[in-house]
Amino acid sequence: MRVTLHGVGHRFVGDDWLFRGIDAEFRRGTVTALTGPSGCGKSTLLALVAASLGPSEGRVDRTGVRRTAWVFQNPHGVARRTALDHVVLPLLARDHGRPEAEGLARDLLDRFGLSTVGTRPFAHLSGGEAQRLMLARAVATAPDLLLVDEPTAQLDPTSAATVSTTLGHLAASGSIVLVATHDPAARRACHAELDLAAR
Numbered sequence: 001m002r003v004t005l006h007g008v009g010h011r012f013v014g015d016d017w018l019f020r021g022i023d024a025e026f027r028r029g030t031v032t033a034l035t036g037p038s039g040c041g042k043s044t045l046l047a048l049v050a051a052s053l054g055p056s057e058g059r060v061d062r063t064g065v066r067r068t069a070w071v072f073q074n075p076h077g078v079a080r081r082t083a084l085d086h087v088v089l090p091l092l093a094r095d096h097g098r099p100e101a102e103g104l105a106r107d108l109l110d111r112f113g114l115s116t117v118g119t120r121p122f123a124h125l126s127g128g129e130a131q132r133l134m135l136a137r138a139v140a141t142a143p144d145l146l147l148v149d150e151p152t153a154q155l156d157p158t159s160a161a162t163v164s165t166t167l168g169h170l171a172a173s174g175s176i177v178l179v180a181t182h183d184p185a186a187r188r189a190c191h192a193e194l195d196l197a198a199r
């Protein structure tokens with residue numbers, strides 16, 4: 001399973017090139033940091049990898065990728081549903097029975113440092129809690145490819161380190177993980193880096 005970029009470049013209509021000539025390969029087991037200054041095109045590259053956008057030039061090949069999960073910069077949940085429910089639902093969708101799904105969801109909340117907020121409605125979570133919940137929900141879908149935009153931007157260093165460790169564990173279990181980030185600590189926790197500033 002892998003995603004390969006061949007000479008990929010992108011520009012939005014009427015704008016200059018954001019980047020050109022990117023050759024890269026993202027493999028299972030690897031967390032890759034996408035870095036570069038604000039506006040250089042990190043989220044755009046995630047969209048190209050997710051195939052929700054076609055590149056202006058070049059080619060993106062996705063081999064063996066069936067399930068993609070994408071965690072956006074701004075967390076969106078269902079205001080009145082509990083944190084636990086947000087993680088239980090994808091597990092039910094993957095055919096786990098409710099008791100098993102709840103057990104797995106509690107484990108995931110625990111891994112993301114959210115065990116004390118499971119019964120809270122989404123609307124009452126802090127920004128950092130909501131963002132970690134979206135990550136827990138994405139991991140619950142057992143994605144082949146996980147794309148994450150700025151996962152540590154709203155977090156204190158300890159919570160940020162927990163998130164980086166958990167993304168590493170997800171990759172170790174066989175996923176491809178891409179993380180757009182400005183955070184030097186999050187970048188250091190990745191196995192590889194694609195720096196868009198250099199393009």
Ligand SMILES: Nc1ncnc2c1ncn2[C@@H]1O[C@H](COP(=O)(O)OP(=O)(O)OP(=O)(O)O)[C@@H](O)[C@H]1O
Nearest residue numbers: 012013018036037038039040041042043044045180
């Ligand atoms: N659909 C679009 N149409 C036109 N321009 C866009 C579109 N999406 C993004 N852009 C522009 O493309 C540039 C790159 O945006 P992008 O969100 O990929 O950058 P980024 O590196 O992820 O930024 P940040 O670090 O601030 O999140 C920005 O100037 C943005 O305004």
